[in-house]
Amino acid sequence: xxxxxxxxxxxxxxxxxxxxxxxxxxxxxxxxxxxxxxxxxxxxxxxxxxxxxxxxxxxxxxxxxxxxxxxxxxxxxxxxxxxxxxxxxxxxxxxxxxxxxxxxxxxxxxxxxxxxxxxxxxxxxxxxxxxxxxxxxxxxxxxxxxxxxxxxxxxxxxxxxxxxxxxxxxxxxxxxxxxxxxxxxxxxxxxxxxxxxxxxxxxxxxxxxxxxxxxxxxxxxxxxxxxxxxxxxxxxxxxxxxxxxxxxxxxxxxxxxxxxxxxxxxxxxxxxxxxxxxxxxxxxxxxxxxxxxxxxxxxxxxxxxxxxxxxxxxxxxxxxxxxxxxxxxxxxxxxxxxxxxxxxxxxxxxxxxxxxxxxxxxxxxxxxxxxxxxxxxxxxxxxxxxxxxxxxxxxxxxx
Amino acid sequence: xxxxxxxxxxxxxxxxxxxxxxxxxxxxxxxxxxxxxxxxxxxxxxxxxxxxxxxxxxxxxxxxxxxxxxxxxxxxxxxxxxxxxxxxxxxxxxxxxxxxxxxxxxxxxxxxxxxxxxxxxxxxxxxxxxxxxxxxxxxxxxxxxxxxxxxxxxxxxxxxxxxxxxxxxxxxxxxxxxxxxxxxxxxxxxxxxxxxxxxxxxxxxxxxxxxxxxxxxxxxxxxxxxxxxxxxxxxxxxxxxxxxxxxxxxxxxxxxxxxxxxxxxxxxxxxxxxxxxxxxxxxxxxxxxxxxxxxxxxxxxxxxxxxxxxxxxxxxxxxxxxxxxxxxxxxxxxxxxxxxxxxxxxxxxxxxxxxxxxxxxxxxxxxxxxxxxxxxxxxxxxxxxxxxxxxxxxxxxxx
Numbered sequence: 001x002x003x004x005x006x007x008x009x010x011x012x013x014x015x016x017x018x019x020x021x022x023x024x025x026x027x028x029x030x031x032x033x034x035x036x037x038x039x040x041x042x043x044x045x046x047x048x049x050x051x052x053x054x055x056x057x058x059x060x061x062x063x064x065x066x067x068x069x070x071x072x073x074x075x076x077x078x079x080x081x082x083x084x085x086x087x088x089x090x091x092x093x094x095x096x097x098x099x100x101x102x103x104x105x106x107x108x109x110x111x112x113x114x115x116x117x118x119x120x121x122x123x124x125x126x127x128x129x130x131x132x133x134x135x136x137x138x139x140x141x142x143x144x145x146x147x148x149x150x151x152x153x154x155x156x157x158x159x160x161x162x163x164x165x166x167x168x169x170x171x172x173x174x175x176x177x178x179x180x181x182x183x184x185x186x187x188x189x190x191x192x193x194x195x196x197x198x199x200x201x202x203x204x205x206x207x208x209x210x211x212x213x214x215x216x217x218x219x220x221x222x223x224x225x226x227x228x229x230x231x232x233x234x235x236x237x238x239x240x241x242x243x244x245x246x247x248x249x250x251x252x253x254x255x256x257x258x259x260x261x262x263x264x265x266x267x268x269x270x271x272x273x274x275x276x277x278x279x280x281x282x283x284x285x286x287x288x289x290x291x292x293x294x295x296x297x298x299x300x301x302x303x304x305x306x307x308x309x310x311x312x313x314x315x316x317x318x319x320x321x322x323x324x325x326x327x328x329x330x331x332x333x334x335x336x337x338x339x340x341x342x343x344x345x346x347x348x349x350x351x352x353x354x355x356x357x358x359x360x361x362x363x364x365x366x367x368x369x370x371x372x373x374x375x376x377x378x379x380x381x382x383x384x385x386x387x388x389x390x391x392x393x394x395x396x397x398x399x
Numbered sequence: 400x401x402x403x404x405x406x407x408x409x410x411x412x413x414x415x416x417x418x419x420x421x422x423x424x425x426x427x428x429x430x431x432x433x434x435x436x437x438x439x440x441x442x443x444x445x446x447x448x449x450x451x452x453x454x455x456x457x458x459x460x461x462x463x464x465x466x467x468x469x470x471x472x473x474x475x476x477x478x479x480x481x482x483x484x485x486x487x488x489x490x491x492x493x494x495x496x497x498x499x500x501x502x503x504x505x506x507x508x509x510x511x512x513x514x515x516x517x518x519x520x521x522x523x524x525x526x527x528x529x530x531x532x533x534x535x536x537x538x539x540x541x542x543x544x545x546x547x548x549x550x551x552x553x554x555x556x557x558x559x560x561x562x563x564x565x566x567x568x569x570x571x572x573x574x575x576x577x578x579x580x581x582x583x584x585x586x587x588x589x590x591x592x593x594x595x596x597x598x599x600x601x602x603x604x605x606x607x608x609x610x611x612x613x614x615x616x617x618x619x620x621x622x623x624x625x626x627x628x629x630x631x632x633x634x635x636x637x638x639x640x641x642x643x644x645x646x647x648x649x650x651x652x653x654x655x656x657x658x659x660x661x662x663x664x665x666x667x668x669x670x671x672x673x674x675x676x677x678x679x680x681x682x683x684x685x686x687x688x689x690x691x692x693x694x695x696x697x698x699x700x701x702x703x704x705x706x707x708x709x710x711x712x713x714x715x716x717x718x719x720x721x722x723x724x725x726x727x728x729x730x731x732x733x734x735x736x737x738x739x740x741x742x743x744x745x746x747x748x749x750x751x752x753x754x755x756x757x758x759x760x761x762x763x764x765x766x767x768x769x770x771x772x773x774x775x776x777x778x779x780x781x782x783x784x785x786x787x788x789x790x791x792x793x794x795x796x797x798x
């Protein structure tokens with residue numbers, strides 16, 4: 001069988017490749033640099049750019065099916081290469097387009113009755129003013145997000161006043177080019193939640209548990225789960241949400257893992273955004289679930305049926321190891337895995353992504369902790385242990 | 400940092416490489432074929448033979464430390480290459496020699512008061528007859544094992560009578576060359592046990608639980624654990640054994656994981672054999688323990704401290720997926736991971752080694768099952784589930 005192709009060489013691609021190896025599934029990677037995190041963990045790395053047509057066509061010819069680690073590749077090129085070679089791409093490139101552009105993403109939410117914060121498209125200064133009046137003012141804040149290319153907080157501006165608005169119009173909107181922004185109401189959420197949902201080629205859908213996630217400087221710092229419904233009301237909110245998401249996946253013939261982020265307002269659950277790929281909020285599945293998100297994505301792309309994920313644990317936490325400075329960390333990062341920070345009833349491990357240079361905010365690895373302690377106290381202890389290990393790791397290695 | 404080098408490209412090397420990737424540890428592999436199981440899972444594969452001096456020297460120069468997946472490489476060459484390059488090899492090549500030759504292995508057992516079955520060296524027909532009289536007859540059987548190169552039952556002959564003995568002398572001993580055999584008493588064991596023990600460069604030692612193992616056609620078919628002591632007597636047998644093993648590792652300055660196989664006679668625990676490497680009987684640690692044998696071996700070789708392995712499970716089983724015929728199995732082996740054979744309270748997974756051809760007895764992968772059911776019933780259910788998954792896998796894939 002020809003390999004499953006993965007476009008991109010970062011940590012998401014790396015974790016897909018490692019899972020494929022464990023499962024005996026042949027894979028190939030297309031990425032620019034031989035030192036890319038995913039390029040070093042396979043003999044089947046192909047040098048090239050997922051945004052260059054000739055590279056794509058040559059790569060797709062080698063593969064039985066192709067997927068991607070980022071929705072920011074050029075969907076139209078990918079679609080063209082898929083048609084030229086007959087190699088399917090999952091999720092479909094049209095889906096990438098739908099979800100990589102915040103405007104079409106918001107429109108999809110509305111079309112599929114997926115609840116989201118009120119919003120308006122913002123292309124001109126007049127649009128911006130209208131968005132502030134209609135959406136921002138009532139909510140005491142307007143969040144302006146670049147339609148495309150926004151990621152980990154890049155391209156997001158929060159406007160709290162008319163003077164903020166004018167600054168945005170003069171500094172950013174003028175430079176936005178044709179892509180433009182969306183302006184959405186600032187949402188006073190109690191917490192953020194995330195959920196993985198996956199669909200295979202026969203239409204079967206699986207979901208993972210809801211987890212809480214905390215963003216710091218617009219980057220995921222940690223996730224904590226499972227966040228089971230705390231009340232009948234929340235139960236019905238969550239179950240209505242997953243029902244709608246299932247219908248959404250079905251209607252766009254989605255294949256693969258999708259990461260969904262939510263604002264939990266207490267009284268209401270709103271979708272913040274959706275990513276058509278494996279997701280940082282799901283890294284905990286590697287250690288805590290019987291069937292992790294990378295396996296689920298590969299199975300879906302390869303055309304196999306999804307398994308229902310199970311967990312032996314009552315709590316699990318993931319803490320991102322983020323760079324705090326420009327550095328070449330001491331190349332002994334796995335030492336941190338044995339920092340001596342342990343706790344009875346909990347297991348922990350560190351995954352590293354094979355990156356040799358650190359920069360502020362760069363994702364270098366993550367800590368996973370899982371345990372058997374029940375209830376809020378168990379989850380709190382889980383997260384605290386993950387935090388301690390992450391802190392010790394940063395201190396010892398220096399990144 | 401220069402990579403940790405691994406000599407050999409089979410499944411043990413592959414699992415070491417995958418664990419290294421997960422931990423961000425740089426590795427390199429020296430093996431003959433680009434299609435070797437370990438060669439396909441890294442960009443740092445070097446073509447060559449671990450038994451050719453120039454290949455070894457070139458490889459050791461690239462590495463910070465080197466280890467091996469097989470004790471059957473030429474220890475003297477390896478020692479020479481280590482001295483020529485200054486790159487340490489762990490476990491030490493002398494240890495390979497000590498343990499790859501059953502004669503020196505048995506002598507080590509005696510020297511270190513490690514209990515083993517009575518034995519004599521067998522080089523000549525007269526030796527064979529003496530071994531039969533002194534060792535074989537009283538035990539109602541003599542097991543003749545080639546001093547070197549024996550593996551998975553190759554090179555082993557069981558002699559139950561004088562006519563068996565004569566057949567052995569004429570058919571096999573005559574062809575043995577200078578290496579010769581050892582003859583050991585046939586041991587009427589109740590079951591076989593196995594244990595992983597590991598030592599790091601600071602001298603710290605960790606042990607994994609005892610597991611039961613079953614051999615079929617001289618190949619490991621399954622392991623099942625943990626085999627905690629069933630009585631105070633067995634507790635003292637086991638603890639005396641691990642104490643002696645610890646002393647043994649210390650006295651030979653052993654570094655890395657060692658796999659130890661035992662005969663459990665009920666009244667007594669005897670060492671069957673020892674392998675100076677990661678071991679098939681320890682594959683369960685990949686899914687069932689917080690710190691698996693591959694991580695332990697890499698940490699020891701890299702010069703880091705060992706962690707104490709923990710398990711969240713009360714039972715765990717491993718079932719080898721062995722070829723039953725010459726075949727090129729359908730290249731969708733991971734499908735078997737979703738055979739639909741599941742059981743509440745148990746998790747299961749299949750690891751495949753990326754081999755594209757099957758032969759009778761060839762190790763193609765393994766099934767891991769772990770669960771929370773307690774006591775003998777839990778272990779029985781665990782093993783039964785592993786067996787069912789293995790059977791379904793073989794049937795569906797055809798190997």
